[in-house]
Amino acid sequence: MTTVSGELDDVIHEIAVMELGNDQPVFQSDPTMARFKETGTELWVDTGDLEKAKSVWKSEFNALTTNNTLANQVVQTGVMDKVIHQTISRLKEVASDLTEEEQVAEVGFVINCRIALRLVRAFKTKVSIELHPSMSRNIGGTLDYARRYYRVCPEYFIIKIPLTPEGYLSVRTLRKEGMPINFTLGFSARQNYLAARLSNPDFVNVFLGRLNQVVSENSVGGGELVGEKVTLATQEVLLDIRKKYREVGTRLIGASIRSGEQVAFLAGIDVMTIPPVAMEQFLKMEHSIDPMNNNIGKDIQPEIDFSHADGFRFSKLWEVSDTFVQFVNDLLASTNLNTMTGGEMESFCKERNVDLFYPFSATQLKEILDQGKIPKISEWSQEVALDDLMTQSALQSFSKDQAALDGRIRSFL
Numbered sequence: 001m002t003t004v005s006g007e008l009d010d011v012i013h014e015i016a017v018m019e020l021g022n023d024q025p026v027f028q029s030d031p032t033m034a035r036f037k038e039t040g041t042e043l044w045v046d047t048g049d050l051e052k053a054k055s056v057w058k059s060e061f062n063a064l065t066t067n068n069t070l071a072n073q074v075v076q077t078g079v080m081d082k083v084i085h086q087t088i089s090r091l092k093e094v095a096s097d098l099t100e101e102e103q104v105a106e107v108g109f110v111i112n113c114r115i116a117l118r119l120v121r122a123f124k125t126k127v128s129i130e131l132h133p134s135m136s137r138n139i140g141g142t143l144d145y146a147r148r149y150y151r152v153c154p155e156y157f158i159i160k161i162p163l164t165p166e167g168y169l170s171v172r173t174l175r176k177e178g179m180p181i182n183f184t185l186g187f188s189a190r191q192n193y194l195a196a197r198l199s200n201p202d203f204v205n206v207f208l209g210r211l212n213q214v215v216s217e218n219s220v221g222g223g224e225l226v227g228e229k230v231t232l233a234t235q236e237v238l239l240d241i242r243k244k245y246r247e248v249g250t251r252l253i254g255a256s257i258r259s260g261e262q263v264a265f266l267a268g269i270d271v272m273t274i275p276p277v278a279m280e281q282f283l284k285m286e287h288s289i290d291p292m293n294n295n296i297g298k299d300i301q302p303e304i305d306f307s308h309a310d311g312f313r314f315s316k317l318w319e320v321s322d323t324f325v326q327f328v329n330d331l332l333a334s335t336n337l338n339t340m341t342g343g344e345m346e347s348f349c350k351e352r353n354v355d356l357f358y359p360f361s362a363t364q365l366k367e368i369l370d371q372g373k374i375p376k377i378s379e380w381s382q383e384v385a386l387d388d389l390m391t392q393s394a395l396q397s398f399s400k401d402q403a404a405l406d407g408r409i410r411s412f413l
Contacts, residue, residue, distance in 0.1 A: 004106070009148060011094050012106050015087055016113035016152050020121045026059075027123075032283060033060035036267060039294055044273040046255070048074045048115050050122060052276045056283075063126035064119050065182070065255070065273040067160065068133060068398040071115055072405040080111050084412050087111075100413060107409045108132060108402075109145070113152050120156045128182045128203075128273075130160035133399040137342060142170040150179050158182050158202065162398075163191055163391055165342035165357050171199040172338075182253070185394045187211060188317040188387035189234040190324050191356070196241050196250035197328050203271065204238075206231040207394060209256035210373060211317065214390065215303070217374050220310050222303035226317075227256070228265055229300040233318035235269045236297060260285050268294030310377050313386040327354050355385040360392060369396040 004012070033043060037060050044063040047053050048070035074080065087107045091098060098106070109132075116127040129149055135141040146159045159174070160182040161167045171181050183201040186192050192204040208227025216223035231254050241248050251270035257263060260281030263274055274282070304314050331337065331348060340348075346357040360368070368375060368389075375393045377386065 004144075008095050008106075011090065012087075012109060013148070013152060015090055016110045016117075018114065018117040018121060020117070020124075024124055025122065027057055027061075028059060030058040030060060030283065033058050036060070039267040041267055041269055042271040044128075044253070044271060045279065046070075046257070046273040046275045048119070050118050053119060054122065056276045056279045057123060061123075061125070062271075063128065063158070063273075064123070065128040065160070065253075066112075066116060066119075067130045067184070068405070069401040071112055071130075072401040074115050075111060075405050075408055080114065081412075083111060083114050084409055088412055100410065103413060104406050104409045105132065105134075108406060109148065111405070111409075113149065116157065117153060120153060124156075126156050126158055126180075128158040128160045130184065130398075131162075133162070133395060133402050136162045136164050136395055137166050139166045139170050139342065142166060143173060146170070146174055146179065146181075147177075160184050161201075162395055163195065164395070165345040168195065168199050169340060169342065169345065171195070171201050175200050175202075184255075185391045186234075186387075187390040187394075188230060189237045190316070190320045191387050191391070192234050192250075192252070193237050193241065193320045193324070194328055194331075194356075196238060196248050197245070198331065200248050201250055203251050203253050204234070205253045205255045206234050207256035207390070208254055208262065208266075209258040210390065210394070212258070214374050214377065214386075215314070218310060218377050220308045220314070220377075221305040224303040225265075225300050226302040226304060226314065228262065228295075229302045230317045231266060231269060232296055232298070232300060237320055238270070239296075265295060268296050313377065313382075316385060317387055324354065327352050355383065356388055358384045358388050365392070365396060368392050369400060373397045 042062045043060055044065055045053050045061055046065045048066035053064060084107055087110045091103055112129060116129045119127045131145050135145055149159055150157055158180045161171055162185045163183055171183055174181055181201040182203040183195050184205050186205045187207055195201055195204045208231045211227035211230055212223040215221050215226050235252050238250055238252050253271040253273055254266050254269050255273050257274050257278050259278055263278060263282040266272060305311055346359060349356050373393055375389050380389055
């Protein structure tokens with residue numbers, strides 16, 4: 001389901017919206033966090049769980065991020081069961097002809113809004129809210145649902161869209177409409193270079209914790225500082241883009257943070273979204289945060305065994321070659337860019353020997369899903385770039401969690 005009637009949209013909108021109140025909550029400041037913010041980094045909390053967010057929230061925080069996995073964790077607690085029941089009852093009154101899939105999609109939309117709005121109401125801050133994974137390869141569906149989410153709470157919602165060919169093209173359209181976008185599931189500097197130049201989202205991401213993990217779990221090295229190196233390289237790339245192209249304002253979010261040590265190491269990047277556990281670790285550490293000293297621009301040596309058969313795959317994560325820059329220039333000069341489909345963008349890459357957007361078959365996507373968040377890279381051809389594979393692994397993992405959330409909704413039908 002990609003579009004709904006205006007009448008049904010109005011009904012769902014009415015159900016999804018919550019009264020936010022006019023009070024401005026006051027939160028305690030933390031001296032360590034205040035010192036940290038002097039490095040220039042915005043601090044976000046990565047959770048959809050209201051109580052967990054409350055446990056770490058300080059006045060220095062600027063926003064929260066949610067995703068399909070975090071939303072599923074909230075829904076499985078039962079806290080949204082009443083909302084599910086009420087939404088289904090209302091749908092039966094006004095749209096009894098909806099298929100089961102369509103009902104699940106609309107109830108899921110309401111739940112996602114309510115999870116985010118509970119956070120908005122508690123903290124009066126921006127919340128990044130993610131689309132259903134089934135929209136990831138659908139430009140029309142992405143545009144429709146992004147607009148619907150934004151309509152629910154334009155003051156506080158940042159719309160989160162995954163990094164796929166259709167995602168790049170959809171974000172390009174939505175940013176022209178002025179919609180705030182968090183372009184998620186990035187794993188390399190080059191993916192985010194393309195995003196900034198082509199689509200100019202408000203934010204791009206590096207899921208750094210998973211990059212360290214893919215090295216260690218595939219025995220390509222210890223994995224330390226791999227994600228950190230990619231994150232810092234991406235930050236340098238974005239700083240350069242913002243200097244050269246004044247119309248581009250894309251900022252970096254360091255995501256998939258696993259420890260307090262990573263928080264300290266990445267001081268100075270644009271934004272970090274930090275899980276409560278990592279934040280608690282950071283606050284318990286002994287700190288010497290110097291706002292004038294960070295690791296951006298430093299030669300970071302990650303723990304990768306480059307003599308390993310798969311060691312060669314990793315350097316592409318932090319490099320943006322001249323050839324890749326020319327590819328982006330050619331894409332921007334394409335006469336059909338504004339009408340391009342995801343498939344045409346894949347073909348454009350292939351014709352120029354750019355190994356993004358590998359055309360995974362249904363069987364291969366199932367294999368990625370079965371392998372989980374961390375792929376077994378030795379089982380994948382050299383034609384499959386690691387950043388591309390990691391993005392698909394993350395997307396399939398989110399799809400699995402979304403399926404569990406959808407399953408809870410179905411249990412009420």
